Amino acid sequence: MAIPPLPSILFEPLVHSALAEDLGRAGDLTGDAVVPAGLHAEMTFVARQPGVIAGFDLAALAFRLMDPAIALRIARPDGSAVDAGEAIAIVSGPARGLLSAERTALNFLCHLSGIATATAVMVEAVKGHKAKIVCTRKTTPGLRAVEKYAVRAGGGSNHRFGLDDAILIKDNHIAIAGGVHSAVERARAHAGHMVKIEVEVDTLDQLEEALSLRVDAVLLDNMTPDELAHAVRLVGGRAVTEASGRITPETASAIAASGVDLISVGWITHSAPVLDIGLDVLAKG
Numbered sequence: 316m317a318i319p320p321l322p323s324i325l326f327e328p329l330v331h332s333a334l335a336e337d338l339g340r341a342g343d344l345t346g347d348a349v350v351p352a353g354l355h356a357e358m359t360f361v362a363r364q365p366g367v368i369a370g371f372d373l374a375a376l377a378f379r380l381m382d383p384a385i386a387l388r389i390a391r392p393d394g395s396a397v398d399a400g401e402a403i404a405i406v407s408g409p410a411r412g413l414l415s416a417e418r419t420a421l422n423f424l425c426h427l428s429g430i431a432t433a434t435a436v437m438v439e440a441v442k443g444h445k446a447k448i449v450c451t452r453k454t455t456p457g458l459r460a461v462e463k464y465a466v467r468a469g470g471g472s473n474h475r476f477g478l479d480d481a482i483l484i485k486d487n488h489i490a491i492a493g494g495v496h497s498a499v500e501r502a503r504a505h506a507g508h509m510v511k512i513e514v515e516v517d518t519l520d521q522l523e524e525a526l527s528l529r530v531d532a533v534l535l536d537n538m539t540p541d542e543l544a545h546a547v548r549l550v551g552g553r554a555v556t557e558a559s560g561r562i563t564p565e566t567a568s569a570i571a572a573s574g575v576d577l578i579s580v581g582w583i584t585h586s587a588p589v590l591d592i593g594l595d596v597l598a599k600g
Contacts, residue, residue, distance in 0.1 A: 318394040319374055325460045330376045333419045343415040356410040356599040358417075360424070362397045363591035367435045369393045369468035372428030373422035373461065382412030391552045394468045396435070403592070410599060417594055424593065425589040427465040433587035434469025438579055440564040444571035446578050449474045450558075452583035462584045474579055482506055482533070493591045495521055501526045513557070522546055526553055535575065536560050543573035 344472050361370075371389050377383040385408030391397050408411060437448045448471040454462045463473045475481055482502045484495075491500035495514060502512050513527040513532035519542070524534055526549065535546050537560035550556050557577040570578055 317392070318464075320371075321464050322373070322462065323376065326373050327376065327459065329421065329461065330373050330423070331380060331579060333422065334380055334416065335379060337419055338415070341412070346411045346414045350411045352411070354599060355408060356412040356413055357405060357407040357597040358413060358594050359402050359597050360404040361593045361595055362391075362399060362403055362407070363593055364399050366397060366428055366432035366590040367469050368395045368397055368403060368424075368428050368590075368593075369465040370424040370461070371502035374426070374536045375464075376424070378406055378412065381407050381416035384408045385412050385416070394431070394470075404523050405597070406594075415557070421475040421592060421594060423461070425592050427468070428590035428592060430462055430465035430584055431597045432590050433583040434466045436473040436564050437562075437567055437578075437583060438470040439516040440567040441571035441578065444568070446558075446571040446575050447472045448567075448583075449577050449579045450584050451559075451581045452477070453585040455585070466583060469583075471583070472493035472577075474577075482510055482512045483515070484512070485534075486517065486536075489515075489574060495524045496528065499525065499530060503528075509517040513555075519546060519549065522549060524552065532552055532557060534559055534579070540569040540573050543570060543575055546576040 368391055370391055375387045379435060380388060385406060387404060387406045389404045391403035397403055434448060450466040450471060451474055452462055459476065463476065466473060476485065484498045484502060489495055489498050490500060499512065499514060506512060511531040513534055514530050515534040515536050516522045516525055517536050522533060532555035533550065534557045535543055538546065543558055546558055556575045557579055558575045559579040562570055562578055562580050565577060
């Protein structure tokens, strides 16, 4: 399924900043010294390991900002599952520009493809159940929009994009407010009519209290599959159910089998390993 692209205005500052950081105060000393002016080259992106691709728009922009004459032809677009050794795109144009933008393009592409790949692993782990895999706000500062895009490319869904999306009352909010009831009542008095309220609960007693207050969603934190199944039965469709707490591909299936609607996973953005992608020279002239 095609992934709707991000508006370029959301990632242009990221790519511009990354290139400026790399070029520093004097530009690409190595490229200017070693690569003859006027030389053109053609290079291919190759997946060194299997995974799911995300981030080509950022890679393309890195090359375009470096030299508008560079062209990128994508064979395996974002959201594509690829095999090790598979050629996924070809980039061609002035060789100096290609080499100067290479690392920035690969940094974005490998990082975001790693997130998409990690997400796809989790999505596969809950296949056959209704639960959706969602990300969290545990993202790299400044990269939230593109990292959450990568989650979508991997087949996952997004939780809140920020503190202004919805009200999520967590354990520390409850502790400071003096309890679930107090926290929810204050939230309801403050929230606009379009804002939903979710409450994090650690126990079934807390869950019953939250349900009595007619919240929109409940975050069931660090519960066992049996506890989650019990919680889902208590909810009985009255609220969206979300499981969280150190969930891995090995534990995800049992958690999904409890009947929860969502499984939120922080590590797919904050700790996903990069997908190894190389850029190899095909021709020069």
